[in-house]
Amino acid sequence: MADRAYRAAPADALRIEPLGELTAIFDRRSMQTHLVVSPLPEILDAMGADACTPARVAERLAATFDLGGAGEAQPILAERLGELAAMGLVERA
């Protein structure tokens, strides 16, 4: 579970518009609008087109953000990736 890999939706499938503290994401495939808060937009951005495990995402986010202890962020990121998968914004790689 904690090392499950995900792949973000193709870049042309999503239209991402930051609106202050919220980010609105329009999914062109489902025609649904998703409203998310940090760190979900940052996670999507960090994933790019690659299959990513939570550890990989943590590594990439750590380059830009202070994630605290190295191991602490991973279970949280695994949860967030699960939420993104439930919204259809990432899928299991």
Next chain:
Amino acid sequence: MRHSVRIAVGPVQFRIGSDWAGPVAALDRLYAGYPRDDARPADATVRLFAARPWRRWLRPSVHIGGDFIVPGALPLPLSMGLLAAEMAMNLQVALGWRRHLLLHASAVARDDRALIMSGESGSGKSTLAALLGEGDWRLMGDEFTLIDPAGGDAFAFPRAVSLKNEAIAEVAARVDAARLGPLLAGTPKGDIRHLIPRADAIAAMHAPARPALLLFPRFGRAAGIESMGEGEAFVRLTEASTNYVALGEAGFAALTRLVRETPAFGITYPDSAAGIALVEELWAEAAR
């Protein structure tokens, strides 16, 4: 249908048919000053019909039909035929219009810039728009505001204003009685009386206005102003739009642009005078 009329409100051409003369005559009077083009095809069709042929004469009640229907909508007594016509017109626009992002919001304009007010029924958005429209603002509409998905401009839908309950006396005291429709007492929405917009507002109904200020009024509390973030304004306006989902990405783009480019505030106010003072105060800053 035995009786019919064509009415253009903003960009929408209605064709209204009725089993009875009364509602059509009432609409004819309210919309006498609106441009008429009977050759133009209708965008929305409204039908007011008797449930059964004999109901046209015996305890007549009005059913609403058209391009879209709401199953189970209650028939209204014929004395409320005008209200039935108004509800049916709103319904056809709310469900059928696709050329603009439709916001359930009132709007007024000054110097080609629009103030858009969104709120639940009872928020006072309609009364505020009506009162501002009697001052030096152009009334764009008390119920719907149309946003052009391509350019972002607001377009008017200046139907006859539906004044309710206390707002009736408040507005009636300021306008020529010839601009008021009949009093519809005891409707499911309370007392209703229609106000015909000023001739200049009707003449300018096709003129776009750039959104300059978004307000979310709430009537009945002490005067207050709260700045609203883009995200909250976006969420509220998706809820206030009747065709956001149907427009897909065009609606998403129009709404994100609107909330980014337009300052938004929640306001609370105890009475109309206080509400108008808040509007003018915020407008003075927004329109700078």
